[in-house]
Amino acid sequence: MTDTSTQPSGPVLAADGTPLKRSLNRALRRQKIRALMLIAPLLLFILITFIWPIAQMLFRSVENQIVSDVLPSTVASLADWDGAEGTTPGDETFYALTQDLMAAVVRKDHTRLGSRLNYETTGISSLFRKSGRKVDDMGEVYTDQFVGLDDAWEDPATWVALMADLRWVAAQSEWDGEGDEPAFRLNADAANALPKTAAAYQTFATTIQIEDNDSPTEEEPWNTVYLALYADLSADASTQVDGAQSELIATAAAEVGSFETEDLRASFVDIDEDWDTHDTWSTIKTYSPDLTNGYFLNAVDLQKTPDGSEWRPENEQIYIELFWRTLLMSFAITASCILLGYPVAWLLANLPMRSANILMILVLLPFWTSLLVRTSAWKVLLQDQGVINSLLVWIGVIADDNRLALINNATGTIIAMTHILLPFMILPLYSVMKTIPPTYLRAAKSLGATNWTAFWRVYFPQSVPGIGAGSILVFILAIGYYITPEIVGGTKGVFISNRIAYHISSSLNWGLAAALGSILLALVLLFYWLYDKIVGIDNVKLGG
Amino acid sequence: MKLTKTLLATSYLTLTATMAVSDGHMASEMTIVSWGGAYTASQQAAYHDPYMENTGIAIINDDSSSEGIAKMRAMNEAGNITWDLVDLEAADAIRACDEGLALEIDHDADLAAAPDGTSASEDFGDMIVSECFIPQIVFSTTFGYRTDMLADGAVAPKGACDVFDLETYPGRRGLNRQPIANMEWALLCDGVAYEDVYDILETEQGQEQAFAMLDTIKSETIWWSSAAESIQLLADGEVFMASSYNGRLFAAIVEQDQPFGMAWNWQMFDLDGWVVPAGLSEERLARTMDFLNFATDTQRLADQAKYISYGPARASSAPLVGKHATLGIDMAPHMPTDPNNAENTFVNNYEWWADYRDDLDAKFQAWLAQ
Numbered sequence: 001m002t003d004t005s006t007q008p009s010g011p012v013l014a015a016d017g018t019p020l021k022r023s024l025n026r027a028l029r030r031q032k033i034r035a036l037m038l039i040a041p042l043l044l045f046i047l048i049t050f051i052w053p054i055a056q057m058l059f060r061s062v063e064n065q066i067v068s069d070v071l072p073s074t075v076a077s078l079a080d081w082d083g084a085e086g087t088t089p090g091d092e093t094f095y096a097l098t099q100d101l102m103a104a105v106v107r108k109d110h111t112r113l114g115s116r117l118n119y120e121t122t123g124i125s126s127l128f129r130k131s132g133r134k135v136d137d138m139g140e141v142y143t144d145q146f147v148g149l150d151d152a153w154e155d156p157a158t159w160v161a162l163m164a165d166l167r168w169v170a171a172q173s174e175w176d177g178e179g180d181e182p183a184f185r186l187n188a189d190a191a192n193a194l195p196k197t198a199a200a201y202q203t204f205a206t207t208i209q210i211e212d213n214d215s216p217t218e219e220e221p222w223n224t225v226y227l228a229l230y231a232d233l234s235a236d237a238s239t240q241v242d243g244a245q246s247e248l249i250a251t252a253a254a255e256v257g258s259f260e261t262e263d264l265r266a267s268f269v270d271i272d273e274d275w276d277t278h279d280t281w282s283t284i285k286t287y288s289p290d291l292t293n294g295y296f297l298n299a300v301d302l303q304k305t306p307d308g309s310e311w312r313p314e315n316e317q318i319y320i321e322l323f324w325r326t327l328l329m330s331f332a333i334t335a336s337c338i339l340l341g342y343p344v345a346w347l348l349a350n351l352p353m354r355s356a357n358i359l360m361i362l363v364l365l366p367f368w369t370s371l372l373v374r375t376s377a378w379k380v381l382l383q384d385q386g387v388i389n390s391l392l393v394w395i396g397v398i399a400d401d402n403r404l405a406l407i408n409n410a411t412g413t414i415i416a417m418t419h420i421l422l423p424f425m426i427l428p429l430y431s432v433m434k435t436i437p438p439t440y441l442r443a444a445k446s447l448g449a450t451n452w453t454a455f456w457r458v459y460f461p462q463s464v465p466g467i468g469a470g471s472i473l474v475f476i477l478a479i480g481y482y483i484t485p486e487i488v489g490g491t492k493g494v495f496i497s498n499r500i501a502y503h504i505s506s507s508l509n510w511g512l513a514a515a516l517g518s519i520l521l522a523l524v525l526l527f528y529w530l531y532d533k534i535v536g537i538d539n540v541k542l543g544g
Numbered sequence: 545m546k547l548t549k550t551l552l553a554t555s556y557l558t559l560t561a562t563m564a565v566s567d568g569h570m571a572s573e574m575t576i577v578s579w580g581g582a583y584t585a586s587q588q589a590a591y592h593d594p595y596m597e598n599t600g601i602a603i604i605n606d607d608s609s610s611e612g613i614a615k616m617r618a619m620n621e622a623g624n625i626t627w628d629l630v631d632l633e634a635a636d637a638i639r640a641c642d643e644g645l646a647l648e649i650d651h652d653a654d655l656a657a658a659p660d661g662t663s664a665s666e667d668f669g670d671m672i673v674s675e676c677f678i679p680q681i682v683f684s685t686t687f688g689y690r691t692d693m694l695a696d697g698a699v700a701p702k703g704a705c706d707v708f709d710l711e712t713y714p715g716r717r718g719l720n721r722q723p724i725a726n727m728e729w730a731l732l733c734d735g736v737a738y739e740d741v742y743d744i745l746e747t748e749q750g751q752e753q754a755f756a757m758l759d760t761i762k763s764e765t766i767w768w769s770s771a772a773e774s775i776q777l778l779a780d781g782e783v784f785m786a787s788s789y790n791g792r793l794f795a796a797i798v799e800q801d802q803p804f805g806m807a808w809n810w811q812m813f814d815l816d817g818w819v820v821p822a823g824l825s826e827e828r829l830a831r832t833m834d835f836l837n838f839a840t841d842t843q844r845l846a847d848q849a850k851y852i853s854y855g856p857a858r859a860s861s862a863p864l865v866g867k868h869a870t871l872g873i874d875m876a877p878h879m880p881t882d883p884n885n886a887e888n889t890f891v892n893n894y895e896w897w898a899d900y901r902d903d904l905d906a907k908f909q910a911w912l913a914q
Contacts, residue, residue: 111642115898122903126895129642316906321913384716385781408766491721491767491912499909505614507902508639 058521061299061514064292067284070113071100073199075288081281083306088281094264095231098138102224103203105132106211119509120294120304121283127274134271139227141262146226149255152248159225160217162245163190163201172217181215193241194249200228230256282306295515319516322496327523329414329495330478336418337425337474338467344422345429345466350438363426371420375484378416382407382488408490416488421477425470432466469540472531476524496520573602574628574831580607581772582795586851587631589869591839598838601831610770612636616645616821625823628832631680634673634815635724635894635901641676642898646819647829648675654833656841658860667842671815671857673894678840679817679857681848684880684889685725686811688778688793688804689713689785703809703888705733707785708761718777718786721767723908724897725787725812728890730757732810738888742896751904755911767912778804790880794853798871798878808885814892817857853878 011019036043068075073096081089104110114128146153160169165185172182184205191198204225205216233239233249233256241249268275286306287294294304301317302309311317344363348356366374381387389403398404406412436459444454482497489495496516503513531537576592578584584605592603606627608615613636619625632640640646649655651672655664665672671679689701698712707717707729719726731741731750734757744750766783768774774788775796790811796802818840820832838844845856846864853875856862865875876882880889 108644112644115639115642118899119902123899125642126899129895129898315910316903318906318910318913383780383782486769487773505611507905508613508617508643509902510617 057514058518060511061295061518062291062293064287065290066113066116067288068290070104070109074100078285078288081285083282083285086278088276088278091265094268098135098227098264099200099203099224101131101135102222103207105135106207117283117287120287121279123274124280124283127272127280131268131271136223138264138267139223139262141260142230143223143226145259146252149252150248154220156217156219158245159201159221163187163198181209184209184216189242193239194229194232196228196232197225200225230259295511298512299515299519322499326479326495329410330475332414333417333421333478334471334475336414337422338471340418341422341425341429341470345426345433348430349433363423367423371483374420375416375487378488379407382412382415407488410493412488413485413493416484417478417481420484421474424473424477428469428473429463429466433463436462465539468535472540479524480520572600573604574835575604575606575626576629577606577608577612577627578631579609582852586848589851590848591844595835595838613640616640617643620645620823625821627821628824628828629835630819630821631816632819634677635897637677637817637819638674638894638898640819641674645822646676647822649678654837656837658842658858662860667858667860669859673815676819677817678836679815680840680845681816681854681857682813682881683816683854684790684811684813685787686790687785687787687807689807690778690781690803691805692803693781693784700805701785701807703807704729705810706807708733708757710761710764713784715784716782717761717765718768718774718783719765720787721769723904724892726758727754727904729810730754733757738890742893751907791852791854794878810888810890811880812892813880813889815857849875855879855881
């Protein structure tokens, strides 16, 4: 006491002289780090193998880079098109499409883009496939005429001298053929004088270097490069370049005015008249941004249009109904699990140990049997000529020509899934009921309660946390189930997850599958939140 | 101390073991993906066993073809291709090619010519529906019916159009839960000429016509999603008639003595064959191509028909088709291509379906749910 009074007021010091507060903080921090280190392996494991892949999958629901990746200049030039009904973009866009498509065909990703856009507008898949086969002929008329003017135009060396940066030429000639050739670099002067040609040549050179391991020094450029050269020279006949090629360019520039020309739009329409429709172009324009909400709109039966969104035609609407059905049937399954599971759990908790153990094994037995076996067994039991119907006919409850439809519909799904998910209801219920002392019931009865009152007013409220835990488990498992509905659900008993599986494994529309999955995840979280608001998550007990 | 030692020793052992395994995989193993069941067994007997004997390379079967294309895409994105060769239906092969998941093949350079010198591309002919696709067999989706459930005095059903005839053939029907084939049958049996089917199916009215035709039997139809299911439906007497693959029906009738009959008219031909995953290392690719060259030659394709009733995709294999390997019956009359079975047939238009599949599938599912 006297010590403290003599001490000047100041920070309390620890034994080593540092302020106690700091030393305490340090000790706590060390403890926290140690704790974190202990959980680090699990945390990292979950982050890397669980959270990250899910996040990546969900990101696909908005990701749409493929359009601008495959058709960069087409997308840029479409910005000038207002997309008005009944119109198609200008010739500039068809020029850009020729350039983009040529490179895409060599990279072999035009068909990927075709399948992507085909999800939105039927027919685009074959449109791209067909056009890809013929695009390398486009602009050939210019190639022939340039070469007709001077054979030097078909010599790769002419082009390299005209287009390549001198440093690249030097690096290329020093390259010993081992590993990759130095990446092609454009000469700045050429880029200024002949902008389109330079862009086309750069695409050509880079693409053949990467895709075919060819060198621009050995390959004659694509027809699209000559097409670009024609476009440059005819736009400005006074184009001049310095160096050895100046004469070549000057001659060509003087002659292009008399060149035979090719109407690119006509060439494309010739391949497929869909190129002349507003629908095709409007789809490309609508889906040109890198991120899209199109998949989410599709997932709720809407479609993306240039001016927002609109309902799909009625004969294509499926998803909202499926979401509803999934929710309603999951509720029905949860409810029947409670009805069937509660008495069993009560028996388990109240029977003598010996018989309770046998009962427990019966409850757990389905856990040890394959899901497919159990589901197929239900098929045998429930079908028209199955065990249950035949038994009922034999007893005389139903007529032979009026057998019950128990399978290939919603009834089948509810019956089979209730059976499969029942243990997830019984086990939490059991573990909660086990902790309710039987003396409470006896006390209630000794105070004059009837059996029902004693159960309903005393026992049941104490078992509610078990019902809560079981319901959450069963509901969340049910909402994402797909194998059982697929096998016993027919057409009226399938869930939204069956469509997700279809889009993942058959149609390969992973974006739509991801959007449907994200909505499903959001629904589960929403119900969890509602549950927390109404029942309170603190009231859930998974064990004693 | 002891624990540390044990741990170290175990990790070392595991590490060397893994390395040995991955080395082994590179040197002498290849993973071939197919459909499983009787089909993989026929490939094992006709291709894999003789090839393993000749070369000492071990072939591992992976029965993942039903989700083959999705897994190929996942592998492709992860940059880790663990499959060497994949068996896919033609429609999926086209998709895989479009998505850049499968390698383009030079059929003449990579595959063996026929014994008489006909080049591979000529020998396969129209069956080469995609640059990535190496055809193997022709199978058909056709109908089976219960002979014991036929009403007294009724004529046995002949084909697809009898499915729509509820008066003569009452009872449930089993159909595949997807638009492909069902839409075509609906139009063909509603009187549309074969040449016009796809043109009409392209239009809204045509699709409505097809759905209207299917509406007449909708309440009597059970929709299956796997081929095994369709056979099971027939075997359990759940349906009177069901569409299924001809090889499965053959196995049920001939090998399991089920009371089924075949109704071949308007069977839909389909193709199944190999694709090579894109992105294999040079060494693995060379090995795969060597296997392909062996497994798709004239004799090997004819051999497969000894074990399963699917027609070989090479024209030159057809005359070599002989008897069933264990039952000793002539296989030719059970082939979908046999003239007695092929009075009216149609070939699934792959390119058309590649375009319209997503659209029609949405409409078909919406129609089913109504």
